[in-house]
Amino acid sequence: MPAPDEFELIRELFAPLATHPGALDLRDDAALLDCPRGRQLVLTTDAIVAGVHFLADDPSDLVARKLVRVNLSDLAAMGAEPVGMLLDACFARDAGLDWMRLFAQGLAADCAQYGVPLLGGDTVATPGPATFAVTAIGSVEAGKALRRSGARAGDRIWVSGTIGDGAFGLLAARGQGGTLTPSEIEYLARRYRLPEPRVALGRALAGVATAAMDVSDGLVGDLAHVCEASHVGAVVVADQTPLSDAGRAAIAAGLGEGLATALTGGDDYELLFTAPVAADAAIDAISRDLGLRLTAIGTIIAGPGVRVDGPGDRPMALPAQGYRHFGP
Ligand code: ADP
Ligand code: MG
Secondary structure: OOOOOHHHHHHHHHHHHOOOHHHHHHOOOOOOOOOOOOEEEEEEEEEEEEOOOEOOOOOHHHHHHHHHHHHHHHHHHOOOEEEEEEEEEEEEOOOOHHHHHHHHHHHHHHHHHHOOOEEEEEEEEEOOOOEEEEEEEEEEEOOOOOOHHHOOOOOEEEEEOOOOHHHHHHHHHOOOOOOOOHHHHHHHHHHHHOOOOOHHHHHHHOOOOOEEEEEOOOHHHHHHHHHHHHOOEEEEEHHHOOOOHHHHHHHHOOOOOOHHHHHHOOOOOEEEEEEOHHHHHHHHHHHHHHOOOEEEEEEEEOOOEEEEEOHHHOEOOOOOOOOOOOOO
16 A cells, blocks of 8 residues: 555544634645634644654654643643644654554544644654644733743742652653552653643633743743743742652652652643732632642742752752753
């Protein structure tokens, strides 16, 4: 059977996901969207490359789903409601139809789960490593987007869910789970492979939080970005970091650098946000409504920098933070 050309691939794999009328069934040159009056568009894109963000033999449905989710996480961090997304798919020339079909199945699963239609994209074959980019489009009430720049001294610092599962999950997925039980390894690896973008939380926080971002590169480093944008500092109480049972087990088992890895490792895709103390009740109500744990982990202060108080209230020394694409 000859390999299908890109037009056949678009018809078979992607057109079924183009459920938005503005996508024109992917039969025109581009999509057409109205921007509802009184709202702003929120645009973001993220790319992933085989060998850098995923392994060529990772199941391709999970590759697609993580790509969708990291983009939705950026929309969540802005407090946006997802509208749709564009996909640039540069499949490895020798990927094979099964790999591409499974990729589209993963994409379909998350388009359905998050109610995000595919609006367009491009489909090409590359002689280099497979590369995929999603551009996510959202909207938010004009002036209500969550920015990184609004944190004020005295605000509490909050995080959703649990922290560190992404970093421990990467170790677990690489077979470096040490003495963890198979179910702990599975839980953590899944958290790494299939993060849950906090879309509903982001939308609920618009108008409540003073600043927000998603935790993709590690809690402490990401908090430093909020502080920089807001011209403030932060004190975090390490002990208050919300951990999953498996995350706690990973620390007990000495994975990575334990709690320091949870605080600085990437791939959690939880929301980090700040809010005045007067918003405590509203935040508790959001947590209850969504059935999502929200934990206060510290306070915004006037001075610059992020300090993490560890055991005995001594500032913790933390390892270098974050992956640097252009680093040594
Ligand atoms: P062009 O020749 O201008 O690159 P294409 O034939 O690639 O146009 O695209 C035709 C239509 O299919 C466009 O609406 C485009 O957005 C859509 N499309 C192409 N590839 C994808 C993809 N991977 N995902 C979603 N839509 C796609
Ligand atoms: Mg094209």
